Structure formats: structure tokens, C-alpha cells
Amino acid sequence: MxxxxxxxxxxxxxxxxxxxxxxxxxxxxxxxxxIGEQTQADLEPHGLSITEFAIMEALHTxxxxxxxxxxxxxxxxxxxxxxxxxxxxxxxLVERQLCPNDRRARYAALTRKGVALMxxxxxxxxxxxxxxxxxxxxxxxxxxxxxxxxxxLAAGGKA
Amino acid sequence: MxxxxxxxxxxxxxxxxxxxxxxxxxxxxxxxxxIGEQTQADLEPHGLSITEFAIMEALHTxxxxxxxxxxxxxxxxxxxxxxxxxxxxxxxLVERQLCPNDRRARYAALTRKGVALMxxxxxxxxxxxxxxxxxxxxxxxxxxxxxxxxxxLAAGGKA
DNA sequence: CCTTATTATCTTAGTATTGAGATATTCAAT
DNA sequence: ATTGAATATCTCAATACTAAGATAATAAGG
Numbered sequence: 001m002x003x004x005x006x007x008x009x010x011x012x013x014x015x016x017x018x019x020x021x022x023x024x025x026x027x028x029x030x031x032x033x034x035i036g037e038q039t040q041a042d043l044e045p046h047g048l049s050i051t052e053f054a055i056m057e058a059l060h061t062x063x064x065x066x067x068x069x070x071x072x073x074x075x076x077x078x079x080x081x082x083x084x085x086x087x088x089x090x091x092x093l094v095e096r097q098l099c100p101n102d103r104r105a106r107y108a109a110l111t112r113k114g115v116a117l118m119x120x121x122x123x124x125x126x127x128x129x130x131x132x133x134x135x136x137x138x139x140x141x142x143x144x145x146x147x148x149x150x151x152x153l154a155a156g157g158k159a
Numbered sequence: 160m161x162x163x164x165x166x167x168x169x170x171x172x173x174x175x176x177x178x179x180x181x182x183x184x185x186x187x188x189x190x191x192x193x194i195g196e197q198t199q200a201d202l203e204p205h206g207l208s209i210t211e212f213a214i215m216e217a218l219h220t221x222x223x224x225x226x227x228x229x230x231x232x233x234x235x236x237x238x239x240x241x242x243x244x245x246x247x248x249x250x251x252l253v254e255r256q257l258c259p260n261d262r263r264a265r266y267a268a269l270t271r272k273g274v275a276l277m278x279x280x281x282x283x284x285x286x287x288x289x290x291x292x293x294x295x296x297x298x299x300x301x302x303x304x305x306x307x308x309x310x311x312l313a314a315g316g317k318a
Numbered sequence: 319c320c321t322t323a324t325t326a327t328c329t330t331a332g333t334a335t336t337g338a339g340a341t342a343t344t345c346a347a348t
Numbered sequence: 349a350t351t352g353a354a355t356a357t358c359t360c361a362a363t364a365c366t367a368a369g370a371t372a373a374t375a376a377g378g
Contacts, residue, residue, distance in 0.1 A: 018285050021292040024304045025194065031311035032191050033234060035184065038314050049364080068326060075192060077366050082328055084364090104326045104373045126177050133180040135313020140306055145183045147295060147303045152190035154294020155197050208334080227356060236336050241358055243334090263343045263356040320378085329370070340359070348351085 038132035042124050046117065047091075051076065053125065055084060056093065056110060060118040064097060064109035093117060197291035201283050205276065206250075210235065212284065214243060215252065215269065219277040223256060223268035252276060 036050065043053050054074045059065060065073075071081040085108050088094035093114035099105040110118065133141055195209065202212050213233045218224060224232070230240040244267050247253035252273035258264040269277065292300055 017297055018289045020297050020300050020304070021289040022285060024292055024300045024307075025198075025288050027304050027307045027311065028187075028191050028194065031307040031314070032187050034311045034315035035187065039184075051364085066326080071326095075189075078327065079329075079367075080365060099326095102326080102374070104371095106327070126181060129184050130177045130180040132314045133183055133310065135310050136306060138176055138179050141179050141183045144303060144306045144310070145179070145186050147299055148183075148186045148190040151292065151294050151303070152186065152193045155190070155291045156193035210334080225356080230356095235334095237357065238337075238359075239335055258356095261344070261356080263341095265357070322377090323375085325372100325374075327370105327372085330368090331366105332368105333366075334364085336361105336363075338360090338362105340357100342355100342357085344355075345353085346351100347353105348349100 035129070035132045039125065039128045042128045043121065046121055048121070052084060052088060053121070055081075055088065055108070056114060056118055057122065059094065059108060059110045060115070060122065064107040066099065066105050067096075067108055068105070070108055088114070194288070194291045198284065198287045201287045202280065205280055207280070211243060211247060212280070214240075214247065214267070215273060215277055216281065218253065218267060218269045219274070219281065223266040225258065225264050226255075226267055227264070229267055247273070 040050060055070055058070055058073050067081050071078060085094055092111055094108055095111050097107040097109050099107055199209055210233060214229055217229055217232050226240050230237060244253055251270055253267055254270050256266040256268050258266055
């Protein structure tokens with residue numbers, strides 16, 4: 001008897017889960033856009049896009065990296081990393097270096113000029129991100145970070 | 160005396176806040192990308208990009224909208240909305256309609272074919288988003304949503 | 319040595335999108 | 349009515365990417 005009384009794996013429950021997920025989807029996109037808009041402003045005077053900054057930041061904190069390593073870290077296509085490193089090289093901020101073990105590979109490394117730029121720009125950019133996030137307390141930020149990390153890993157793992 | 164005894168607005172505290180914000184920044188970007196990759200797959204067979212889908216979804220749930228309304232809703236430039244609606248129009252999914260009150264303005268509306276496509280695609284896409292989010296419980300999704308909403312509003316308000 | 323598969327980068331063509339300015343229309347105040 | 353400011357869309361040139369394939373080097377097995 002119980003089965004007939006139980007709601008038939010109701011559409012309602014499914015819809016509630018879907019509605020919750022859709023709201024999160026929209027809010028996630030809008031939050032990221034809002035943060036992005038706030039934090040691009042301080043890079044523009046230096047003619048750096050977010051992606052270019054991400055490359056330089058990676059090289060700044062980790063030292064020279066193979067192009068493929070940078071590519072995986074900042075999540076662009078192989079053509080994209082070539083193009084971006086070309087542009088940064090033209091501006092004298094980054095240089096390619098040969099890899100002694102593997103003649104296919106190339107390192108990207110900051111030039112002296114690139115290091116100087118990062119020393120100037122990085123602290124300001126970090127502060128801009130901190131300010132953009134200040135709508136949440138630090139504890140709340142940690143909470144969101146933990147949840148989003150789980151969300152991202154679960155979604156990414158399915159790929 | 161108090162002032163001299165007080166720690167000089169310590170760099171340490173500032174750095175902790177900055178580090179927390181930077182982690183959130185990275186995790187936010189990665190989560191959105193992971194979700195996006197999971198949820199684009201079901202649109203591709205229909206030749207719809209996420210942005211195109213967003214336009215059609217807005218028209219599907221709200222009915223005909225002025226181009227400017229759609230533009231603000233999906234956050235593209237004015238040139239972008241013209242281009243996108245052109246493409247959807249060429250495919251017979253959307254049509255422009257005159258606005259009786261304002262001859263500058265144009266409505267975008269789904270055609271019968273557009274409605275039919277949405278009825279087919281929307282439920283699948285919503286389910287894909289639900290599945291992509293399923294790494295978190297529904298309660299956790301609501302929690303993240305509430306926090307991200309606050310984050311987005313605070314950051315967006317500063318613009 | 320060869321052959322085959324894999325890897326790392328680069329090339330090229332195409333797509334998506336922005337931003338500045340052009341055009342047309344409306345609104346408000348004279 | 350006329351002017352001027354604001355608004356709605358469109359045009360066009362430029363940017364930022366991606367995806368697919370080309371090139372070159374390495375690695376592993378026979």
C-alpha cells in the first residue's frame with residue numbers, strides 16, 4: 001500500500017533540484033563577471049589582459065615554465081599560448097628559452113622588465129581582488145571556496 | 160600610547176585576507192569553466208552556443224523582448240546582440256518585430272520553429288546543468304547561491 | 319637502426335565578441 | 349515648431365580566442 005501512497009518519484013522533486021541548480025548557474029556566471037569587471041581595471045593601464053596577467057603571474061611565482069605547463073595552468077588552447085607568449089615577447093616582458101632535455105619544448109620566462117612589471121602590478125591587482133571579494137567576510141569566502149572547489153572537481157571529473 | 164602599542168595594521172592580517180580572496184578568485188573561475196564545459200555538450204548538436212541559447216531561453220520564458228532588454232539580460236554589447244539576433248533570424252529561430260510605441264526599437268521573438276526547438280532542448284539542458292551541479296547537495300547549492308549572490312551584488316555595485 | 323605512437327609547439331583559418339561611431343527616433347523644454 | 353540631450357539599434361574594424369592540422373622531436377619495441 002505504501003507504494004501507491006508514495007508520490008510517484010514526483011516530477012516536483014526533480015524540478016526543485018533543477019530549479020536550484022539553474023539559480024546557482026546564473027548566480028555563478030554573474031558573480032564571476034562582476035568580480036572580473038572590478039579586477040580588470042587596474043591591469044588596463046599596463047596594457048595587460050587578464051589572461052596575459054595570468055601567464056606572467058604564473059612565471060613570477062613559479063619561475064620559468066614549459067609552454068605546455070603554462071597552457072594547462074591558465075587553460076587556453078595550444079595556439080592560444082603561442083599567440084599570447086608571442087605578444088608578451090614582443091613587448092619585452094617574457095622570453096622563450098631552450099629546454100636542454102627536449103628540443104621540442106620551450107620555456108617561457110619573465111625578462112628583467114617582466115619581473116619589474118610584476119613587482120609593480122601584482123600587489124595592486126591582488127588588493128583589487130581582495131576588495132572585490134570584500135562583500136563576504138573572510139570566513140564566508142573560505143566557505144564558498146570549499147564548496148566551489150568540490151563543485152568544480154565533481155563537474156570537471158565527469159569530463 | 161595605545162596607538163604605538165597597536166600592531167601597525169599588520170601586513171600579516173592584510174595578506175591573509177588577500178590570500179583568501181585570491182583562492183576564491185581561482186576556484187570561482189575554475190568551477191565556472193568546469194560547469195560550462197559540462198553543459199555545452201548538449202547544445203552543440205543543435206548548433207547553439209551558450210549565448211545563443213541564453214537569448215532563446217529568455218524569449219521562451221518571458222515572451223518577446225526589446226533587443227536592449229535581451230542585451231542587458233545576457234550581458235553582451237549592443238553590436239553583439241544585433242549580430243546574435245541576426246544569426247538566429249537567419250536560421251529561422253527568431254524574428255524581429257516592430258515596436259508600436261517606439262520606432263527606434265525592435266522586439267525579438269521566437270518563431271514557431273524557435274519555440275519547437277526550445278521545447279526540445281531546454282529540458283535536456285536544464286537536466287545537464289542539474290547533473291553538473293550534483294557534486295553538491297541541494298542544501299549546499301542553496302548556500303553557495305546565497306553567498307555568491309551577495310558577492311556578485313557587492314562587487315557589481317562598486318562598478 | 320626502423321617504425322609507430324606520443325608529445326610539444328606552431329600555423330592558419332574561422333568564430334565570438336567588443337567598442338567606437340553612425341543613424342534614426344523620442345522626449346523635454348523652450 | 350525647434351533645439352538639444354538621451355536612447356535604440358546597427359555598422360564596421362579590430363581583438364581574443366579556438367580547433368584542426370602541420371612540423372618536429374622524442375620514446376619504446378622490435
